[in-house]
Amino acid sequence: MGKPLTIWIIEDDELLKDSLEQLISSTKGLQLGRSAGSMEEVTQFLSSSQQPDVILSDIGLPGMSGIEGLSELKKHWPDVEIIMLTVYEDDERIFNAIKAGASGYLLKRTPVPKILEAIHEVVEGGAPITPSIARKVLRIMSENPAPALNPLTKRETEILRLLVEGHTHESISKRLFISRFTVGTHVKNIYKKLQVRNRSTAVAKAFQQGIV
DSSP states (O other), rough: OOOOOOEEEEEOOHHHHHHHHHHHHHSTTEEEEEEEEHHHHHHHHHHTTTOOEEEESSSSSSSSOOHHHHHHHHHHOOOOOEEEESSSOHHHHHHHHHHHHHSSEEEEEOHHHHHHHHHHHHHOOOOOOOOOHHHHHHHHHHHSSSOOOSSHHHHHHHHHHHHHHTHHHHHHHHTTTTHHHHHHHHHHHHHHHHSSHHHHHHHHHHHHHHOO
């Protein structure tokens, strides 16, 4: 057995926060790190804490919003995986969350097994998104104007689009009939060309530049 994944929770609804804490604490392979009711509370112990594997964060928080806090967390830990767990489905919040570096976007009504699945998926390189949100993401992408110059090859653009849709390296390899090693090589080239260090930043840049 490997080391348990450390999960942080940022949620101001006490009932939901307690439920998530119990879920994480009682699930084999996961361990609860920090649990807070606001981004301001989280920022107080960033410098004294080790980076967690995954952060589950609400958007509609008191004070600093989840999206504003997401940007701050990414400045401190560029590679941390952050899943937004929220009631909001509007285009603006979805778009802003992804631009800020969200690794996934789930609605609070998502079944418990799917939340646990999303935690493991994001650690493995996926981008878990609630189906209704995924449809909105694809529509937002289709409405973005094409850039004057796309630095990626046709295959790299295809793989980046699949990453945006939430596919893992394994599912991409099966879909495109190529090896996971080849997928990994393409992803590294994508990161290099876009001058990013991780998938969530690559997805954000894809949105900003209208690459996919």
